[in-house]
Amino acid sequence: MAFNFAAIVHIVAAIFAIIELGLTAYWASLYHSVFGFGGESPSSVNFMIFNSVWSLLVLAYVGLTPLYMTSVFHRLAATVLNIVTAIFWFAGAIAIAVGFGGPYDCRGNRSCQSAEAAIAFGFFLWALFTFLAVVDAIESLRRRGHHVDTNKQTNAYPAA
Numbered sequence: 001m002a003f004n005f006a007a008i009v010h011i012v013a014a015i016f017a018i019i020e021l022g023l024t025a026y027w028a029s030l031y032h033s034v035f036g037f038g039g040e041s042p043s044s045v046n047f048m049i050f051n052s053v054w055s056l057l058v059l060a061y062v063g064l065t066p067l068y069m070t071s072v073f074h075r076l077a078a079t080v081l082n083i084v085t086a087i088f089w090f091a092g093a094i095a096i097a098v099g100f101g102g103p104y105d106c107r108g109n110r111s112c113q114s115a116e117a118a119i120a121f122g123f124f125l126w127a128l129f130t131f132l133a134v135v136d137a138i139e140s141l142r143r144r145g146h147h148v149d150t151n152k153q154t155n156a157y158p159a160a
Contacts, residue, residue, distance in 0.1 A: 009128060017125060020052045028041035029041075044099045045118075048096055048118065051085075051092045055089070062132075082136050085129045093125075100119060102116070
């Protein structure tokens with residue numbers, strides 16, 4: 001089965017979303033553990049957990065629905081979902097980067113290293129979903145049905 005470039009980007013985004021889910025879930029668990037920070041995890045970290053789950057659902061719709069349930073798939077809905085997901089990733093990555101601060105020297109500190117990795121993967125996912133949104137938007141504009149054939153003689157001035 002040959003994959004086109006967009007399908008490969010969908011697969012990479014799904015893998016990155018799973019990695020981001022693990023990193024942010026670990027980061028959130030540090031607040032509830034006996035040896036952790038104590039208290040509730042920050043809302044920005046919780047939002048990134050939501051982003052990971054949301055992205056996996058969006059990728060399932062955008063990637064699998066056109067293959068197996070074509071009657072449910074709508075190209076404009078897929079484009080809007082990719083745009084909204086890119087906005088979510090940008091907002092979440094900025095929020096946890098600001099909340100974390102830094103740059104810090106994280107040598108040997110696992111919680112610091114996982115937080116920095118979560119921030120980096122957040123920005124990677126923002127770039128991937130922005131790319132997917134742009135590709136979907138261009139593809140949607142191409143398939144709108146407003147193709148003009150320039151080889152035909154036009155009758156712009158019928159009297160001429």
